[in-house]
Amino acid sequence: MELNTRWIKIFKDIWDHKSRSLLVILSIAVGVAAVGMINNAKSMIERDLFGPYLAGNPALVQVYVSPFDESLAEAVAGLREVETVQARRMTAATIYQPNGVARDISLMTVPDFNDIQINRLPVEAGAGVPGVREILLERQSAAGLGVTVGDKVTIEIDNQRRYELTVAGILHDIYIQPFTLGKRATGYVSMATLQWLGLRPYYNRLDIVTTTDKYNRAHVLEVAALARDRVIQPAGYTVSRIQVPGYSSDPGQHWAHNQINGLLLVLQVMGILAIFLSGGLVVNTISAILSQQIKQIGIMRAVGAVRRQLIGMYVLNVLVLGAVGLLIGLPLGLLGAIGLAQLAAGFLNFTISQFDLPSHVAILQTAVGLIMPIGVALYPIIAGTRLSVYDAIYEYGLSKEDRKGLIDRLLVRIRRASPPVMLSLRNTFRNKARLTFTVITLTLAGAMFVAAFSTRASLTAQINEVGRYVAFDAALGLPYGTSRFAVEREAQRIPGVTVAEGWTSGSAIVMQADGREGDEIEIVGVPVDIKTIEPNLQGGRWLQHGDTRQVVINDDYLEREPQVTVGSEITLKVGATERTLEVVGILSKHLSGARVYMNYDTFARLTGRQNQADSIRVRAGTTQLGDANAQEQIAAQLEQRFKDAGLSSSSSQTRHGTFEMFTSAFDIILLVLVIMAALLATVGGLSLTGTMGMNVLERTREIGIMRAVGATDSEIMRMVIVEGMVIGLISWVMGLVVSIPITYGL
Incomplete structure (x- = not known):
């Protein structure tokens, strides 16, 4: 089959500029793959986790x-x-x-x-x-x-x-x-x-x-109270x-529903940004093609080509690149979705029923691979084919670049820089439209990269913050009604144990101002001179001797009761007993739900449980916790001694083991964030590579003249590198600024 002239030109343009075409194809493929991975994984999770959860008629309240x-x-x-x-x-x-x-x-x-x-x-x-x-x-x-x-x-x-x-x-x-x-x-x-x-x-x-x-x-909750x-x-x-049931979930939702949706939302935002980054590279590429082919456009117009035909030809060029990117991105997106869904399934204990590509995800990927590139390229195509035959043939060159803007006037005032550096600076700002798209692309990529790692650092810091509230070497659960004095005395007899604290715990209902019952929270009775947590007060003070109605809450409590501050009064109900208590301190987040700390006497008056303990926490050192092996040894001794004494049949836990539970949950989130950040950085790198390649191609004649007057390869290369460094520096500064609101959003 013989191709017509327009198709021959389209394929010739793509083949003659293989590196540039490859950059666009890869950029589109990354956008298609990111969108497919996130949305397909979301579909699998909703179908195979949330679907079966609802089908099994979940308990709304327990x-x-x-x-x-x-x-x-x-x-x-x-x-x-x-x-x-x-x-x-x-x-x-x-x-x-x-x-x-x-x-x-x-x-x-x-x-x-x-x-x-x-x-x-x-x-x-x-x-x-x-x-x-x-x-x-x-x-x-x-x-x-x-x-x-x-x-x-x-x-x-x-x-x-x-x-x-x-x-x-x-x-x-x-x-x-x-x-x-x-x-x-x-x-x-x-x-x-x-x-x-x-x-x-x-x-x-x-x-x-x-x-x-x-x-x-x-x-x-009202029905349960009824x-x-x-x-x-x-x-x-x-x-x-x-x-x-669940961690701050609403009735009928999976226990980790909010956490899953939160992570998927973050990934979707990053996927949308990947699309924008791909679009920026498409715009830059098409603009470069049109600027290089202005004289060709003039000749085609001179021999009878109408503007509609030229627009159609360049749109087809973009369509071919998008189609190839789509063909690459579809399987990559499916593989990514399978990997992400399997990671979630292994952690959350559900089964992926089938690995497929839902029609709505395929349509979305097709839109990203075909419609998005055409949509963003349409304006430069229309603008580039608007020239008359005379302007295209006789004014082709750098005439428009003689128009001096503010940046050009500022660059003229720089005197101390060497001529090669000055040339690099002026080349950087020569094509301001391309520079703008490149900087925007790199800024978004850099901002999301910084935001992803800032979120990773925040999660790591939050895990470390949780460590303040598990400042023990080993802990052991106790049967209901166990004497606190007995277990503390028994724990102190273990060789090496210097601190032993019996904690009393229970639950209470938060009473609303109108008399309605609110959420149920955890309440704990603890010693005033506590050693097995390191309270990080966000406001107020810790418990003191003589407190009779004073309590300390954690920041998690404020998620349901945001109006509570230091000095507020809260009413808690345990059984038929209601007591109004004063909040004197607010601790940092525990990641374990709302908790109210009170001294032993306050707890006893509220619950009727005098001198009882539900768990025992021990430390071998007053200033430093043991390593994992030391903690395991203490935990084994604690567990065995309490079994021998008939005080507990529970398995002990160590601080190290408790941390493993938290880190295993966060490691998955961190891994996914790092993968998405790497994808965005890849697209940003492709954008800069494409821009630098286009700038070099457009300046072939200039490079030849410099070589003719004695410029060496290293000097020319240095000029190009400086130009890239300037673009990177601008994008880096802007990326840092933009990353601040994005980080807070994540």
Whole structure:
């Protein structure tokens, strides 16, 4: 097939300027790939995480109740505001891996595994209903423990009784915190098995789905309070906690919904910027082509070509480059999306059902690869083909560059610079339109690069800040009602331990000014001269001896109650007891939710729990914490001593292990940010490379004249390098300025 003249010229222009064409193609491909990776990964996560989560009828609110039987759930289900209610039993125990390592495990029990109405659990392998002396394991827990269907596992109850259970099946539970966070396993057993383990048959949690306003946080909390006041407490039971599942999530949302969407939003913004960067390079390239071919345009107009034909020819040129970039970017975007989605799936414990390219993502990528380049190139094409035949043929050259602007006049006043440097400076500002596009491109790329690493530094600083609130070598959970004095005395007997603090913890409901119940928060009773945290006060003071109604809150508390400041009064409710307390200090963020610190006496008056501890924290040194090995040794001693004394059957944790939990979550975010920053830097580098290449091509005659009068290769190269350095310096300064608001936005 013989191509017509216009197609021959299009392909000849592309082939004759291979490096320039390649830069444009790569730039478009990066934009297409970035958009595809982010939006396709978002689609996969929404389809395979958020979709199954909602399909399993998630609990909108959870009510923790003193031991009850199934009839209480039936009574709560009788409320017209309640659509579905599910009784559950959560039991803490210890499971031993095949290598003998002990792990904490939560054992869950429901009345009928064949009829789970809320938080349904699909079967991955084996049976879906546990028999007597059998256990079902959550799939990530099973993988982490190194066991599978048919294996035997040892469960320890109350630090003294060990039982062997058979793994009968593997379930998938996306409603719990995955094993990758905290290394706490989850298993499912029947009530008959619990009785065989020597435990009383009862339930301790009600999962509720409301009839209306399912995703209204205030409404579901009101329904839970209604169930408590009308049914649960009149029946003689005590409610210890009411909570909406998740970390600041709204009802019906995945526990990490806000965190996932926040990260995806940041990536989408960076993807949009990548598109703008690609567009800038397209504009520069087309402008350079047109400036080089002005005489060709004049000749084509002279032999009969109309302006419409010329515009169409250059649009086709852009279309060909965009099509090639699209063909490269589509598979790269799909591979990137698969990698990002698999990274999220492994961390958040969900399954990618299929790797495909959704139609809406393909359309968006096509728009970025074809429509965007044409759209941004249309103006320079129209402007470049507007010249008359006479102007194109006889005024081709540098006539327009003789018009002196402010920058040109300022450059004339520079006297001390050498002639080659002056020539480099003037060449930099010769084509101001191209320079503007290049600087904008590099500025955005640099700003996002700085913002990404600033965000990385902020996250790292936040992790280090969290370290202030886990300033212990080892910690251990304790059974409810344990004597604080007894555990502190026992911990002090461990060789090397110099600090032992028993913490009392619980939950309270924040009462609103109009009398409505708000969110539930954590409250802790701590010593005034505390040693296992290093309070970083954002305002006010720490607790003092003699405080009776004074408390200190963390910055996380302000996310739900932003009006609270130092000196404000807050009303907390525990059971039927309400107390108004004064906020005397605000601590930095903990990343663990809202928390209120108070001294032991204040906690006791609010909760009725005198001289009790729910956890023990120990340190071997008063000024410095031990390394990871030292902490592991102290944790093992603490755990064994308390087991021998019959004080706790929980597994101990170290500061190092707690940090690993936080860093594993943040490492994924940091990795993705760095990858996106590298992509943006790549596009920015391509833009500068393209601009410098065009500038050199346009000055072939000038370079020949300089060579004729004695300029060496190194001198010419130095002039070009200085020109690039000037553009880079301008972009660097502007990028730093622009990165400030972008960093705050991220």
